[in-house]
Amino acid sequence: MSADQHKEPCYVDARRLLCPLPVIRAQDAVAKLSTGDRLVVTSTDPGAKADIPAWCRINGHEVLDIVEQDNEIIITVQVNHEQ
Amino acid sequence: MKQQRKAVALISGGLDSMLAVKVIQEQGIHVEGINFFTGFCVEGHTHAVRKKHQDKQKRNNALWVAEQLGIKLHIVDVVEEYKDILLNPAHGYGKNVNPCLDCKTFMVKKAVQWIKEHNFDFIITGEVVGQRPMSQRRETMPVVAKESGGNDLLVRPLSAKQLPETLPEREGWLDREKLYDFSGRTRKPQMALAAKFGFKDYAQPAGGCCMLTDENYAIKLQDMWHNRPSRDYELDDIIMLKMGRHFRLAPHLKLIIGREEGENRFMQGYKNQFMSIYPTSHPGALCLVDGEFKSDEERDQALALVARYSQGKNDPQVKLVIRQSTGEEQEYSISPMLPDDINKDWLI
Numbered sequence: 001m002s003a004d005q006h007k008e009p010c011y012v013d014a015r016r017l018l019c020p021l022p023v024i025r026a027q028d029a030v031a032k033l034s035t036g037d038r039l040v041v042t043s044t045d046p047g048a049k050a051d052i053p054a055w056c057r058i059n060g061h062e063v064l065d066i067v068e069q070d071n072e073i074i075i076t077v078q079v080n081h082e083q
Numbered sequence: 084m085k086q087q088r089k090a091v092a093l094i095s096g097g098l099d100s101m102l103a104v105k106v107i108q109e110q111g112i113h114v115e116g117i118n119f120f121t122g123f124c125v126e127g128h129t130h131a132v133r134k135k136h137q138d139k140q141k142r143n144n145a146l147w148v149a150e151q152l153g154i155k156l157h158i159v160d161v162v163e164e165y166k167d168i169l170l171n172p173a174h175g176y177g178k179n180v181n182p183c184l185d186c187k188t189f190m191v192k193k194a195v196q197w198i199k200e201h202n203f204d205f206i207i208t209g210e211v212v213g214q215r216p217m218s219q220r221r222e223t224m225p226v227v228a229k230e231s232g233g234n235d236l237l238v239r240p241l242s243a244k245q246l247p248e249t250l251p252e253r254e255g256w257l258d259r260e261k262l263y264d265f266s267g268r269t270r271k272p273q274m275a276l277a278a279k280f281g282f283k284d285y286a287q288p289a290g291g292c293c294m295l296t297d298e299n300y301a302i303k304l305q306d307m308w309h310n311r312p313s314r315d316y317e318l319d320d321i322i323m324l325k326m327g328r329h330f331r332l333a334p335h336l337k338l339i340i341g342r343e344e345g346e347n348r349f350m351q352g353y354k355n356q357f358m359s360i361y362p363t364s365h366p367g368a369l370c371l372v373d374g375e376f377k378s379d380e381e382r383d384q385a386l387a388l389v390a391r392y393s394q395g396k397n398d399p400q401v402k403l404v405i406r407q408s409t410g411e412e413q414e415y416s417i418s419p420m421l422p423d424d425i426n427k428d429w430l431i
Contacts, residue, residue: 015352016353017351018322019143020118020124020158020161021120023143023146024120024158024160024198027157027158044349044352045106047142047143050142051142054143054146054150055156057150058146058149058156059156070291
């Protein structure tokens with residue numbers, strides 16, 4: 001476990017937003033975070049399940065967790081700017 | 084050591100921009116993608132809201148294309164800036180409310196700004212001479228290059244041999260002979276090139292990737308403009324134009340009635356922005372009220388119409404609640420509207 005995992009994650013509320021806005025909100029938040037920081041995005045667009053992981057893959061960030069509950073999709077991302 | 088040249092590509096998610104990137108990558112150029120979100124982009128899973136479309140692929144095509152090509156994609160929110168392009172297009176509209184020429188110029192201009200900020204060398208697009216009636220004509224493609232400030236930094240790899248030589252070609256960063264001379268509306272050359280590159284799965288949306296080229300959407304947008312004091316709009320306005328059935332009962336009153344469960348669920352999120360109506364005695368559609376009731380008759384007309392879209396449509400009475408955006412609720416009982424009483428002119 002890295003020390004960064006003890007740091008409070010950054011939360012992004014992307015509920016009610018349709019694609020690609022959840023990705024844009026995640027992208028803009030990640031730009032302000034450092035490698036090792038975590039981002040938690042909450043979305044109601046089912047497309048976010050595919051798009052946020054796709055955005056993470058092409059930009060080198062890691063999806064730690066995807067949880068679906070009460071029509072919400074909660075995606076946790078670990079930021080990696082080192083590539 | 085030879086300097087690694089870098090290009091940014093306008094990525095729509097369609098085949099042409101995908102091919103344009105691949106052609107340039109083949110020449111050893113580092114390419115990254117940029118995708119502009121105007122609010123009017125057609126995306127497969129905008130329709131994911133609707134349950135009937137749930138068998139369709141739920142992916143953002145621009146992201147998918149970037150991943151296939153192994154490039155980074157920068158998605159830029161231009162919703163606010165884009166309003167001026169849509170409301171005041173210097174070159175006018177196309178067949179619907181599509182300001183294609185101004186739109187392309189705007190996007191290339193944004194890309195020019197982006198390459199300066201990120202130290203990239205040039206811009207590529209998937210444009211093809213003669214492919215589209217407004218922005219991709221032989222006469223208008225130089226207009227885009229000039230008015231955007233892209234000038235000879237703007238490379239269209241699929242039609243490069245039909246166009247004047249660009250700086251990357253003159254400087255030897257690109258071999259003009261390895262670029263293409265596609266023109267016209269036929270898609271055959273693109274399909275052949277896709278096959279050559281081994282691309283089997285790609286999006287080819289009819290009419291491009293913009294809702295503004297869609298006739299039904301354009302009618303709803305024009306109705307909104309016509310019935311408001313100003314043509315200005317917010318993102319929520321243009322999203323709502325994609326949702327539900329729209330009934331214009333009066334200039335000051337429009338009903339948006341959900342077509343199915345997915346839309347009803349999505350529209351629930353707008354209950355604190357709009358007055359809403361929903362049946363309580365029977366399952367049925369959620370209605371958002373854009374405007375106000377100026378009389379009890381208008382209110383009852385709206386209630387009866389919403390009752391028509393409930394499972395109580397054949398019952399003598401349906402109970403419904405009118406909920407104000409502030410949360411106050413009042414219940415009513417009404418006879419559902421008969422099909423013959425629905426004025427065909429109401430449906431936008």
